[in-house]
Amino acid sequence: MIEFFLCSLLTILPDYLYRRIAQGKRWGTDLTLFTVWYELRWGITSCLILTVSLITLIFYFHPSTTSVISYFRAITVMPEALGRVEAVYVRNGDFVKAGDKLFKLNADKPEAAAATAHASIAEIDATITVSGAELDNAEAVIDQAEAALEQTEDEFDRTNTLFERGSSAVSERDVERLQNVIDQREAAVEAAEAGLKAVKNKIEIQLPAQRASAVARLAEADTAIAKTTVYASVDGHMEQFALFPGDLVNPFVRPAGVLVPADSGENRFQAAFGQLTGPVLYEGMLAEISCMSRPFKIYPMVVTQIQDVIPAGQFRAQEQLLDPANNAKPGSIIAILEPLYPDQTELIPPGSKCVANAYTNNHDKLDDPTLSSTRKLALHAVDAVGLVHAAILRLQTLMMPVQTLVLSGH
Incomplete structure (x- = not known):
């Protein structure tokens, strides 16, 4: 409507003044509702062409969108294992800080496992103490055994010497018997050394390994006990949190609630522009937004990032081939908008529905001395028509509460 009014001032109005003043035609006689088309055909035709051209120029170089939202990430509050609630420390809507306790599950099973591990460690420590006595006994x-072997060897040497000298007091059978006794004593020494080695291995290898295993089981039980208490990972507000002692919480079926981080989604807006605006959008481009959650206010923004891909082209590998003809919507170019002045949009709640205008700025290009006059005039015209789009946004901002509360019936 604004574009048509401006264009009519340059086309229909001069045509009418020419008919009225130069040709002397008057309303009611020469100019009537039935003859207005024929009399003002040049002005009306030129107005329509100029209006369409102006609208195209405005919406191409100064794109707009009604799909602007500040997405935020919510953290699901859940334990790592199935359990029954024993105590609840916060309520729905409370603000919590990172590390605050949220709720605690029943810990009877891991506490029993911890007690068993403690008992195993005490038992192994006692066995280590007893093994010290076994080591002394083995030594x-x-x-x-070595003393008996030494005694038998002395007796064998003495008997063997007498036998070699031909003494009748010693027979060959006595020498063989003593040799067999020496073999027995040597075997007894080896058996005693093997027993000593077994005791040492038990003290140095087996029992420490068993104790380490028991300590690991104790650490596992302590970890399971610690996991029964759920803490806040970040600062934020608890939402949809309605736990009571006795409730069963299942991390795969029934989470405990949602934690909305305090700074999630603030001062960062995602705007979906049409694909035709691809050549026009650029990082650093100025923009404005107006949100339903903060009516009658317009916030200056700047484009800080443009998404490299269009979401409509996303796919997940499956058995069937994708047909591009099945994509009903062409998809949008996502631009990230941030406030031009810090902390200006803090009062806008994350998730707010907004509208946005982006404005092409050719000020730097106009300083180029190599530009022709025609080019400069065209760039000036592009920048100037942005004022019309800004006026439209302000009109939309004024009409938004009326359209929402009165005309839409919500």
Whole structure:
């Protein structure tokens, strides 16, 4: 409507003034509702062409969108394992800080496992103490076996010497018997040394390994006990949190609630522009937004990032081939908008529905001395028509509460 009014001032109005003043035609006689088309055909035709051209120029170089929203990430509050609630420390809507307790599950099973692990460690420590006495006994057995072997060897040497000298007091059978006794004593020494080695291996390898395993089981039980208490991972507000002692919480079926981070989605808006605006949008482009949650206010913004891909082209590998003809919507170019002045949009709640205008700025290009006059005039015209789009946004901002509360019936 604004574009048509402006264009009519340059086309229909001059045509009418020419008919009225230069040709002397008057309303009611020469100019009537039935003859207005024929009399003002040049002005009306030129107005329509100029209006369409102006609208195209405005919406191409100064794109707009009604699909602007500030997305935010919500963190699901859930334990790592199935459990029954024992205590609840916060309520729905409370603001919590990172590390605050949220709720606690029943810990009877992991506490029993921890008690068993403690008992195993105490038992192994007692076995280590007893094994010290076994080590002393094994060393004493070796000393006894070596002493018996030494005594038998002395007796064998003495008997063998007498036998070699031909003494009638010693027979060959006595020498063989003593040799067999020496073999037995040597085997006894080896058995005692093997027993000592077994005791040492038990003290140095087996029992420490068993104790380490028991300590690991204790650490596992302590970790399971710690996991029964759920803490807030970030600062934020608790939402949809309605736990009571006795409730069963299942991380795969029934989460406990939602934690909305305090700074999630603030001062960052995602705007979906049409694909035709691809050549026009650029990082650093100025924009304006108006949100339903903060009516009658317009916030200056700047484009800080443009998404490299269009969401409509996303796919997930499956058995059937994708047919591009099945994509009903062409998809949008996503631009990230941030406030031109810091903290200006803090009062806009994340998730707010907004509208946005982006404005092409050719000020830097106009300083180029190599530009022709025609080019400069065209760039000036592009920048100037942005004022019309800004006026439209302000009109939309004024009419938004009326359209929402009165005309739409909500």
